[in-house]
Amino acid sequence: MKRKYYKTGELSKIYKLGRDSIKYYEKLGLLNPVRDTNSYRMYTIKDICNLNLIRELRSLDFSMQRIKEYLQNRNVKSTKNMLKEEIELIEKKVDELNCHKKSLEKRLASIDGCIEHTTFNRIELLYMNKRKALTGDSNVRFDENVDYLIQKLSEKFEDKFYVLGNSNFGAVFNSDSISNNIFNIYKNTFYLLDDNATNYNFILDEGYYVTYTYKGDYKQYLQIFDMLYKFIEVNQYTILGDPIEIYKIDVYETSIEDEYVTQVQIPVKLLSDLSI
CATH class of the missing domain: 3.20.80.10 (Regulatory factor, effector binding domain)
Structure with a gap:
């Protein structure tokens, strides 16, 4: 039987997030835990899904406001638009990394040239x-x-x-x-x-x-x-x-x-x- 709820400690361990970060996402309305009989926060499968999306989008430097807008109005159309934005950001990062790589290669060559010539x-x-x-x-x-x-x-x-x-x-x-x-x-x-x-x-x-x-x-x-x-x-x-x-x-x-x-x-x- 699939589990329906996860405790704060479990989410913190799985996602390597501090409890404060989880509470921050909750404050923004991105997570909506329920309370058990002991008043402990219990997170649903939907919260797990949102955390996965938050982690992915934050890795691409999406703002929390942009993530919130997406999660609160998520449908096939908005998902396609978000995927296109992700592709554009990834392409930009690839360009930046290639530029950085060329800079590193140039500087390595300058050190070699200085020493040898x-x-x-x-x-x-x-x-x-x-x-x-x-x-x-x-x-x-x-x-x-x-x-x-x-x-x-x-x-x-x-x-x-x-x-x-x-x-x-x-x-x-x-x-x-x-x-x-x-x-x-x-x-x-x-x-x-x-x-x-x-x-x-x-x-x-x-x-x-x-x-x-x-x-x-x-x-x-x-x-x-x-x-x-x-x-x-x-x-x-x-x-x-x-x-x-x-x-x-x-x-x-x-x-x-x-x-x-x-x-x-x-x-x-x-x-x-x-x-x-």
Whole structure:
């Protein structure tokens, strides 16, 4: 003989729901238990059916109001409409997951490329195409490291990028502060976008950059900038703007400071008769 009623504890165990959640659904009118002779709540087969539907629809992020509307007016027509809505939501989630997967693959490749193909501890003159970016706070200062600033940037544009394994974060130094050996004042923090991006608010200009890529903590700034500025002076380049740095591998990828990879870039203009 089929059971007609189920106790709160049984529902809680079967559906891995807290009693408060079950009472909340009851308060919304989605569950309608009867009371036994001891005043215990007893849930019917209809309540079981509703819980199954609630669990499925909540997994697809349907609002409780939308679920309530459906359960209170459930027929073949409304069920067909709900199924169509579910399909649309699933397709959206699939698209989002595929996008996330591509992002993960891209970031994994960027880590591999950084480790395998980067020239460390050598000054290089590189030509960079125009780079589009998103930028957050301007004229910012932090007394420990730049990772706090990166976190603020990621929160501001949380729907645009992921933090883990992302080698597209960077910051623009304040040249005046650098001249006074102060390396924790930044004009901007930024996140580099793909070339075809249309939603951006910051650009790193196309041109030549004197670059230096190093491993380890950020406190090497003094020696690195001294070396880069002497190189620029010796080669009679003209500095065109503030130095920037790109965090290829940092605290988000590793807790081992010696594995950090940072690239400093200074935009320069070459002598007109210089050929490369």
